[in-house]
Amino acid sequence: MKRLALGLGLLLGYGQPTDSVEAVRFLRREVRRLCRFEGRAPLTPGGRKAEAYLLKRLRQMGYSPQTQRVPLSVYRLTHAEAQALTARGWTRWKLGEDFLPSAGCPPLQGEWPVDTLPREGYAWWVPEPHPLTKVRQLAREHGVALVLYPTPRLTGSIAPEPDSVAVVYRRGELQRPQQVRLRIQGRLEWGTAANVWVKRPGQRADSAWVVGAHYDHLGRVGSLTFWGANDNASGTALLLLLAQRLVQKPPPPYDVYLVAFTAEELGLIGSQAWVASPPYPLARVRGMINLDLVGFGEKGVAVVGGSDQPAFWERLDRLRVQQGWNVPLLVRPNAPNSDHYPFREKGVPAVFFYLQGGPGYYHDGQDRPATLTWTGAYPLLRWIEEVLYLP
Ligand SMILES: [Zn+2]
Incomplete structure (x- = not known):
């Protein structure tokens, strides 16, 4: 209906769609396309398709995109199924709803009795959350093959290699079964993934800005896709x-490097590779802006690395105020939670912008294109443009 009304408006000459409408339309389309690539995990077919897609899109715009190959390993969980025996008989646990193997869960197949104490030959049903490192250590000490670890939210991640202990997250409210049956398969793969980047030449090349965003995500665990x-x-x-x-x-005024990073979810591997051998001297980078999680914005904008770089941050924030974007701001200190961090470690002023709001889907099967509201993306874009055109 909305689409029809807009079309009718155009036909009747009610004016061109505004810049912001065009921008959001572009963003929606690109996110739908990027989400077709099976979760975009490095070294997977989806990851390679995402890389090829970015190269194609940037070429269409007239750029000569470059790649920076990054060697890495990924442990992929190719299959995961679980069944539990209760008084009502065997029931199947749903992947992503009732259980999720931890990213490094080693391959495993069999049936185990369940106990709330760590005992050899049993699956250890951890009654309530404890520090995972401690749980893993206890499991090793007691010869436990399988840990069933409670969590209120099943949150995925991706690991570079398998762990020594099998940890399977289970939804916290599940009743403890007498017996569990599990089949988990995984495969360790080595190869290279790529950062994809372009340069928009500025009027002067004596310094540059870097804007980055990671394009990788968690890929799939068995039949569950993390769309990202x-x-x-x-x-x-x-x-x-x-x-x-x-x-x-x-x-x-200055060169702008736009970088789509790989392997952020594996531990900022792409951005670390970039700062280790940058195509432009980092000492002459005026600043780095990282974009990660920008599909919402009803609750405002957060900036990581704002409060501990006051002079740099105030220069940026002044432009937001001038632009009249009055929005709740959460100004946080630097943290190693996205691709700005390796830049900070090298002494480059860098901030990480994310937009707040939305239903809170994160590293799960529900982080899908249709959920995004795009409330803050356009004003954030305009703000960043102001920064890049600052004399
Ligand atoms: Zn991310």
Whole structure:
């Protein structure tokens, strides 16, 4: 209905769609496309398709995109199923709803009696959350093959290699069964994934800005796909939109490097590789802006690395105020939670912007394109453009 009304409006000459409507349309389309690539995990077919797609899109815009190959390993969980025996008989646990293997869960197949104490030959039903490192240590000491670990939310991650102990997260409210049956398969793979980047030449090359967003996500665990719409197809789409707009605008005062990072979810591996051998001297980078989780914004904008770089942050924030974007701001100190961090470690001023709001889907099967509201992406984009055009 909305689409029809807009079309009718255009036909009747009610005016062109505004810049922000066009921008959000672009973002929605790009996120839908990026979410077709099976969770975009490095070294998977989906990860390679995502890389190829970014190269194609950037070429279409007139850039000559570059890749930086990054060697890495990924442990992929290719199959996961679980059944539990209760008084009502055997029931199947649903992957992603009742259980989720930890990212490094080693391959495992069999049937175990369940106990709340760590005992050899039993699956250890940990009654309530304890520090996982301690749980793993106890499991090893007691010869436990399988740990069933409670969590209120099943949150996925991705590991570079298998662990020595099998930890399977279970939904906290599940009743303890007498027996569990599990089949988990995984495969360790080695290869290279790629950072994809372009340069928009500025009027001067004596310093540069870097804007980055990671395009990788968690891929799949068995039949469960982690789509990663907000994390971080949203930031990748915003990076593409910025790329397109920068070629249509006059050259910015300084060079701008736009980087789609790989393997953020594996531990900031792509951005670490970038700062280890950057195509431009880091000492001459004016600042780095990282975009990750930008599909919402009803609850405002958060900036990681704002409070501990007051001078840099105030220069940026002044432009937001000038632009009139009055929005709740959460200004946080630096933290190793996304791709700005390796830049900070090298002494480059860097901030990580994310937008707050939404239903809270995170590293699960529900982080899908249709859930995104795109409330804050356009004003955030305009703000970043102001930064890049600051003389
Ligand atoms: Zn992310």
